Amino acid sequence: MTLKTFAYKNIHHHRTSYSAYFLSCIFAVCVFYLYAALLFHPMLKKDIFPDSFLFLMYLVEIIVALFAFLFIGYSQSAFLRNRKQDIGLLQILGMPIRQVVRLIFWENISVGALALLIGLLTGLIGSKFFFLVVSFVLQLSDPIPVQMSFKAILFTTGFFFCLFLILSWGSRLTIQKQSISEVLREKAQEKRQPIFSVWLVFISLVSISVAYYLSFPSSFVGVIKHLIFIILLLLIGTYLGYTQLSVAGISLLERFPKWFYCGINMFLFSQLRYRLKDNARILFLVTIFTSIVLTSVGVSLTYYNEADIVGEEQAPYHLTTIDNPLNSKQIEQKLQAYRMKTKAHIQFLILALKTDDRRKNVNNPNVSIISNGTLNSLLKQAKKKPISIHAKQVVQIWNSGVWESGEQKQADSFTVQQGKQSFSLQWIASIKGVFFNEHDLTRVMWAVSDQTFRELQQAGQSPVHMVDGYQFFNPKQSMPLLESIQRYYQAHHLAGKDVSGTILVQKFFRDLFSPLLFVSVFIGMLFFLAAGSILYFRLYIELPSERKQVKLLHKLGLQQKQGEKIVVRQIQILFMLPFVVGTIHSLAALNLCSFLLHRPIYTSYFGLWVSYLLLGIIYYVWTKRQILRAL
Amino acid sequence: MILEAKKLSKIYGNAAAYRALDQFDLMIEKGEFVGIMGPSGSGKSTLLQLLGTIEQPSSGSLMIDGQDVRGMNQNQLADFRREKLGFIFQDFQLLDSLSIKENILIPLVLNKVSSAEMEDRVQKLASYLGIESILHKRPYEVSGGQKQRAAAARALIHNPSLVLADEPTGNLDSKSAKDLMEILIGINREAKTTILMVTHDPVTASYCNRILFIKDGKWLSEIYQGEKRAAFFEQILLMQSSLGGEQYDAKNIRL
Ligand SMILES: Nc1ncnc2c1ncn2[C@@H]1O[C@H](COP(=O)(O)OP(=O)(O)OP(=O)(O)O)[C@@H](O)[C@H]1O
Numbered sequence: 094m095t096l097k098t099f100a101y102k103n104i105h106h107h108r109t110s111y112s113a114y115f116l117s118c119i120f121a122v123c124v125f126y127l128y129a130a131l132l133f134h135p136m137l138k139k140d141i142f143p144d145s146f147l148f149l150m151y152l153v154e155i156i157v158a159l160f161a162f163l164f165i166g167y168s169q170s171a172f173l174r175n176r177k178q179d180i181g182l183l184q185i186l187g188m189p190i191r192q193v194v195r196l197i198f199w200e201n202i203s204v205g206a207l208a209l210l211i212g213l214l215t216g217l218i219g220s221k222f223f224f225l226v227v228s229f230v231l232q233l234s235d236p237i238p239v240q241m242s243f244k245a246i247l248f249t250t251g252f253f254f255c256l257f258l259i260l261s262w263g264s265r266l267t268i269q270k271q272s273i274s275e276v277l278r279e280k281a282q283e284k285r286q287p288i289f290s291v292w293l294v295f296i297s298l299v300s301i302s303v304a305y306y307l308s309f310p311s312s313f314v315g316v317i318k319h320l321i322f323i324i325l326l327l328l329i330g331t332y333l334g335y336t337q338l339s340v341a342g343i344s345l346l347e348r349f350p351k352w353f354y355c356g357i358n359m360f361l362f363s364q365l366r367y368r369l370k371d372n373a374r375i376l377f378l379v380t381i382f383t384s385i386v387l388t389s390v391g392v393s394l395t396y397y398n399e400a401d402i403v404g405e406e407q408a409p410y411h412l413t414t415i416d417n418p419l420n421s422k423q424i425e426q427k428l429q430a431y432r433m434k435t436k437a438h439i440q441f442l443i444l445a446l447k448t449d450d451r452r453k454n455v456n457n458p459n460v461s462i463i464s465n466g467t468l469n470s471l472l473k474q475a476k477k478k479p480i481s482i483h484a485k486q487v488v489q490i491w492n493s494g495v496w497e498s499g500e501q502k503q504a505d506s507f508t509v510q511q512g513k514q515s516f517s518l519q520w521i522a523s524i525k526g527v528f529f530n531e532h533d534l535t536r537v538m539w540a541v542s543d544q545t546f547r548e549l550q551q552a553g554q555s556p557v558h559m560v561d562g563y564q565f566f567n568p569k570q571s572m573p574l575l576e577s578i579q580r581y582y583q584a585h586h587l588a589g590k591d592v593s594g595t596i597l598v599q600k601f602f603r604d605l606f607s608p609l610l611f612v613s614v615f616i617g618m619l620f621f622l623a624a625g626s627i628l629y630f631r632l633y634i635e636l637p638s639e640r641k642q643v644k645l646l647h648k649l650g651l652q653q654k655q656g657e658k659i660v661v662r663q664i665q666i667l668f669m670l671p672f673v674v675g676t677i678h679s680l681a682a683l684n685l686c687s688f689l690l691h692r693p694i695y696t697s698y699f700g701l702w703v704s705y706l707l708l709g710i711i712y713y714v715w716t717k718r719q720i721l722r723a724l
Numbered sequence: 725m726i727l728e729a730k731k732l733s734k735i736y737g738n739a740a741a742y743r744a745l746d747q748f749d750l751m752i753e754k755g756e757f758v759g760i761m762g763p764s765g766s767g768k769s770t771l772l773q774l775l776g777t778i779e780q781p782s783s784g785s786l787m788i789d790g791q792d793v794r795g796m797n798q799n800q801l802a803d804f805r806r807e808k809l810g811f812i813f814q815d816f817q818l819l820d821s822l823s824i825k826e827n828i829l830i831p832l833v834l835n836k837v838s839s840a841e842m843e844d845r846v847q848k849l850a851s852y853l854g855i856e857s858i859l860h861k862r863p864y865e866v867s868g869g870q871k872q873r874a875a876a877a878r879a880l881i882h883n884p885s886l887v888l889a890d891e892p893t894g895n896l897d898s899k900s901a902k903d904l905m906e907i908l909i910g911i912n913r914e915a916k917t918t919i920l921m922v923t924h925d926p927v928t929a930s931y932c933n934r935i936l937f938i939k940d941g942k943w944l945s946e947i948y949q950g951e952k953r954a955a956f957f958e959q960i961l962l963m964q965s966s967l968g969g970e971q972y973d974a975k976n977i978r979l
């Protein structure tokens with residue numbers, strides 16, 4: 094017998110506790126390989142992938158790498174804690190620490206090598222499917238050819254090998270910290286009964302409610318301002334909630350003896366309380382994982398599915414152009430050629446002025462001026478009431494969905510320069526909402542009375558832009574037309590973004606969210622498996638003491654079934670609590686991220702939620718069976 | 725002189741310092757079988773841990789087999805334990821992942837002994853201890869007495885200079901306890917292995933050549949085995965009752 098055979102025997106003995114960890118390792122390797130294969134693909138040199146997509150791919154690779162580090166590191170330290178008796182004994186019998194570390198390295202590397210092998214194999218098989226999906230997501234005309242990438246295999250192997258090396262070396266610290274004298278002491282010292290502080294409970298409740306409260310303003314700007322603060326509050330609140338609120342909850346239950354002493358409740362809750370500090374950390378981690386998965390997949394799925402509606406809301410006109418080089422006759426011909434049936438056409442002028450008035454905007458001196466008549470026709474198209482503006486007055490129009498729609502009275506004034514003249518205008522109100530497709534010129538507009546508009550126009554030589562907006566009866570067919578006009582713009586060295594249309598915005602959203610959806614589904618699965626594996630491992634560590642309790646209770650006359658029920662309840666609580674809390678968190682986050690929709694949309698989310706629930710139930714049933722079998 | 729401890733003290737905790745062992749002197753000759761007795765919490769296990777180099781003494785000096793243990797670092801201590809010391813614990817401490825035979829072999833594996841010699845030694849020792857038939861079983865498949873004999877085999881297989889046993893019969897029935905003690909006394913006589921044993925059980929203690937009594941971490945007295953074991957047993961009982969403070973259950977009082 095040598096150290097190596099000893100390592101294999103240990104693995105064989107602990108194989109049930111390794112199983113969930115093993116599964117997650119395989120999946121991590123597989124995902125890591127898939128993305129590496131894409132990043133090392135020769136196709137990349139041909140510039141077919143958008144930069145943003147590549148950036149996302151690198152990001153995923155980094156996230157998977159970080160995740161592997163944290164997850165494998167965490168699992169290893171948990172394994173070590175679980176085996177501190179074995180390891181302590183070996184040290185007493187004279188095994189020096191460097192040899193213990195070598196033993197652990199051998200164990201790690203052999204489990205890791207197997208996981209690596211299987212992960213790479215599944216990766217190789219899965220890459221065909223993976224590339225097909227990528228091609229679909231990017232809407233490539235011909236799918237990316239599958240190639241066995243040696244570079245990717247080498248990269249993946251190298252990465253995971255280094256990872257195991259570093260983590261084994263790091264295990265030295267854990268081992269050194271563990272006191273070997275505990276092996277000689279007959280019994281592990283009783284854990285102290287956890288207590289809670291009313292203050293921390295209070296802080297937990299307050300930070301969660303503040304976070305939820307802050308996540309309710311339905312405007313983009315408001316959310317961005319508080320985003321980090323909200324996340325921080327949620328993290329703190331959730332952590333304290335698990336460590337403090339749970340103890341408080343159980344203490345409260347003790348006040349109801351009728352209930353507390355009924356059936357298995359007493360055993361269940363005293364078990365739970367003693368492990369709460371350890372469990373709390375696990376529950377916290379799993380809750381965060383669940384929230385991240387549900388939120389990221391939920392948001393991208395929602396936006397992907399709602400892209401049409403969002404596009405329509407953000408770009409009410411099916412075709413808009415600024416300074417169209419085609420004259421009206423040519424346009425007419427083009428529309429006919431592409432069989433577009435015009436429902437409405439609006440044409441107006443924008444005066445591009447500048448201001449140095451600091452009351453307007455420090456960073457952006459540009460001012461787009463439209464006339465009262467234009468504003469009213471835009472309002473009419475948007476089915477809103479017209480506004481009348483008097484001379485020398487100005488109404489500001491925030492024309493974008495990122496702001497909360499509404500009206501606001503203003504009482505301020507500012508000046509604009511036109512040629513050598515300076516006009517002072519009375520700023521009376523601001524209107525927010527989407528009235529026209531968003532271009533640089535139309536994002537923020539200032540409406541003045543028709544009279545003032547004419548005066549401004551005549552006063553100087555600043556540019557006047559001609560803006561056209563069309564609505565069609567058959568907008569779904571407008572893509573070829575839009576593309577042709579964009580090509581025409583580019584051919585005349587004009588900015589392509591001066592052409593916009595509902596269908597382009599819809600495409601923009603779909604293109605933006607399909608890679609996000611694609612990526613978040615992968616990371617979501619990884620996190621899901623990790624969360625399950627952490628729970629499984631947690632339960633497995635407690636197995637010996639659980640076994641003892643069930644046996645003891647059996648001797649005292651409790652039926653085996655009843656004893657098992659205590660264990661099953663614990664499993665249920667460990668699985669259910671993070672799911673429920675994670676769901677609530679993600680609902681709040683979804684609400685927060687649905688600012689562009691102006692209403693939270695839960696249909697896509699609900700589908701996701703149900704699938705997550707089903708997967709969770711499968712994991713739960715599997716875990717329960719494994720644990721009960723080992724009991 | 726195999727073991728020489730002078731003014732050994734162990735203080736636990738910093739703020740509310742607790743003296744678990746107080747200026748303890750102990751000399752053991754080669755081939756002796758020494759017992760340590762005392763009330764619960766008197767510092768017996770602490771003493772054994774210090775002698776086993778598992779805990780560091782707060783003060784005092786400790787020489788084992790001519791080597792000064794106090795100057796060694798963690799790695800040197802591990803080497804020292806591996807070669808010179810054998811341990812037997814109350815709760816056996818066998819690894820479930822290994823068979824009984826492999827458990828017994830651990831010290832030889834750690835000492836990098838050739839596999840032929842491993843086989844040879846394990847067979848000899850197993851037949852002496854009467855555990856050949858269970859060598860290929862797992863620890864959870866055998867009885868407590870068999871487990872403790874396997875653990876004794878593990879403590880003896882590398883011919884250590886000193887065997888330290890903390891209540892080796894604490895979890896055994898009287899028959900198994902008797903068997904184990906006969907084996908230990910046999911090894912002690914034949915191979916001149918030095919054994920130091922902590923015990924609560926007067927019957928177990930009556931096998932020793934010499935018994936030290938310890939109370940509140942201090943040396944209290946010492947009694948030697950005379951001609952008759954029965955007389956020694958009486959002496960032990962007398963000593964125990966005079967120490968007082970300790971309650972015996974029926975299991976502990978039997979011959
Ligand atoms: N790691 C430790 N930290 C603090 N105090 C300790 C520690 N180990 C032991 N003690 C204390 O030192 C004293 C002696 O403990 P020890 O285990 O040596 O007693 P013992 O004689 O073996 O008792 P028993 O017969 O019950 O096994 C006890 O009061 C114990 O509480």
Ligand SMILES: [Mg+2]
Nearest residue numbers: 768769770890
């Ligand atoms: Mg003790």
